Amino acid sequence: MEFFNQFMIAPDAQHLLLLRYLLVITLLIHVPYMAMAVGCTSLSLALNLVDRDRKVKTTPMLGRLAYDLMRIAVPNRVVPVLFGMLPLAALWMIYGQWLYQSSVNTMNLFPAGVFVIAAGLLAAFMYKGTMYPGGQNRIVNLALGMAAVGTLIVGTYIVIGSVVRFQDPERWHMTHDPIRTLTSFNIIWKHLFFVMSGFAMAGCGILYFFFDSSRRKPVMDPAYMKIAKNVGAALAMKGVLVLPVLGFFYMVTTPILAMSTEVYSVAIAALIVLFIIFVLLYLVLASPTPRFGRLTFILLVVVFLLTGVWDQMTLVNATKEHSAMLVSRAEAREAKSKLEREKLGTDALKIDLALGENVFNTVCSTCHKMDERVVGPPLNTVLPKYAGKYDELVSYIQSPSKKDPEYPPMPAPSVNLLEIKSVAAFLLGQDPGTLQGGGGGSGH
Ligand code: HEC
Incomplete structure (x- = not known):
């Protein structure tokens, strides 16, 4: 055979x-x-x-x-x-x-x-x-x-x-x-x-x-x-x-x-x-x-x-x-190729700073400003926590958990994984080139 x-x-x-x-x-x-x-x-x-x-x-x-x-x-x-x-x-x-x-x-x-x-x-x-x-x-x-x-x-x-x-x-x-x-x-x-x-x-x-x-x-x-x-x-x-x-x-x-x-x-x-x-x-x-x-x-x-x-x-x-x-x-075989397709959907598509900025301006900015409290905390005060922790920021935005008792909880934004990765890279000033393949960021 x-x-x-x-x-x-x-x-x-x-x-x-x-x-x-x-x-x-x-x-x-x-x-x-x-x-x-x-x-x-x-x-x-x-x-x-x-x-x-x-x-x-x-x-x-x-x-x-x-x-x-x-x-x-x-x-x-x-x-x-x-x-x-x-x-x-x-x-x-x-x-x-x-x-x-x-x-x-x-x-x-x-x-x-x-x-x-x-x-x-x-x-x-x-x-x-x-x-x-x-x-x-x-x-x-x-x-x-x-x-x-x-x-x-x-x-x-x-x-x-x-x-x-x-x-x-x-x-x-x-x-x-x-x-x-x-x-x-x-x-x-x-x-x-x-x-x-x-x-x-x-x-x-x-x-x-x-x-x-x-x-x-x-x-x-x-x-x-x-x-x-x-x-x-x-x-x-x-x-x-x-x-x-x-x-x-x-x-x-x-x-x-x-x-x-x-x-x-x-x-x-x-x-x-x-x-x-x-x-x-x-x-x-x-x-x-x-x-x-x-x-x-x-x-x-x-x-x-x-x-x-x-x-x-x-x-x-x-x-x-x-x-x-x-x-x-x-x-x-079908399950495997489905998995591969999903992987491809996130990794093969480029994490893009322009997309990140766009997502920030259209989605996040309703609750966040860089230096002012809106619904959520001013990002300047919280982002230093995430310096060098790109993956952590991505998973926080994906499914936010309760952090600061002074604020209400943040609802999970309705954006896809690529948009989350892009906005995280944008906020951390990360070079997208270092992020391809799902690898973690390493500082600014
Ligand atoms: C509906 C309002 C709202 C939107 C939209 C929103 N956030 Fe938030 N965000 C909050 C609130 C409220 C908190 C404070 C939550 C807490 O401390 O538990 C928060 C907290 C945060 C924090 C701090 C987490 C921490 O560890 O203290 C980050 C970072 C953040 N938001 C990023 C984003 C990004 C990026 C987006 C856009 C994709 C976004 N948020 C969209 C309301 C929002």
Whole structure:
């Protein structure tokens, strides 16, 4: 964390609240896309391998589907950067701020995973570029596809692993060892959940982007449409079926201190939405024409939203103690800077004889003259007491005490510390230069 802590500060309670919202938003932008990219690329590679012998009449459709899937995963250069890489950078900062100065050591592992993911997205892009219908060299194409799937799986595992570790404060101390950090069933279930949600996303993505997207409706021959529809719906259905099981295992391997009633409620809500998607997909499979593309896609994004909220909640629960530490640290910092500001307010501003004279003429002179008794004593008679005792005079004017029984008590004048110091310097004929920094005077 050392490198990281350099450009982070301890967030206070409001900042922490803001980070919670930022986290959910960033996860919602990033995770559905990333899952879909992983799902589409894996499925595309699988179809591509099955489509080995292009002369066989029954399979060329699969090669085409493999290519169309990559058009969803990496449609252009902008989408992977916007939805893949940039949110990852933001996540790194959000988590870094949230876990500022904690003993967890995975903030260095996280960027490593991000680099692997970047390589994976690049490989996916090149895989798409070398593929049907333009691809000539099949070996290169398949190698790129495998590299893409492999690096994407490894990269997302590392990133998910370093994040899942946050919710286990009792093991933060052992996160120095990346291998031990990443070997945990909690991480494995979470990553499997992610990959499976990616397959569900890829399946729903086919239904949505191929058939239901109002933006482009490609002219499709019915045979291809049927294959695409069935592959999409069947894949999404399998994903949707497996997700509750994986989610359950993830939940039971999550440290109990990260769980709460709210987390369980969110899990149940996700389960209900998954069930609705399942029913819709069943109807899609049963019907001869594709439908519900948009609806299933949106509902699946809702599931991602719920899992994002879930992640945020477990992190809040698990980092309660750490957050309390951060808040008290921020409060201490605030108190310290307030103190410094106050000190600055008196010391940095110049004690000024002209100001002192002005204060004397406007405030003190109503009760004091130099050589005459007014309400208070003539100052010529009392000031010699204070010769060489600048600090004493300052504190007397600040809060006057009873002195001479012949006089009524002097009320505390309504002037600030700088004005008091200035008038005291003026009365004692003190050189302000010797007084900066709050030091005491030493005679005339
Ligand atoms: C409302 C009237 C009033 C004002 C305004 C006032 N004083 Fe006084 N001052 C008094 C009185 C009355 C005493 C005598 C108090 C006593 O002996 O207990 C006194 C006493 C003093 C003494 C003598 C303290 C001692 O040790 O015997 C000093 C010095 C002094 N004033 C300075 C100031 C200065 C400087 C200001 C302006 C910032 C000021 N006063 C404003 C009424 C006033």
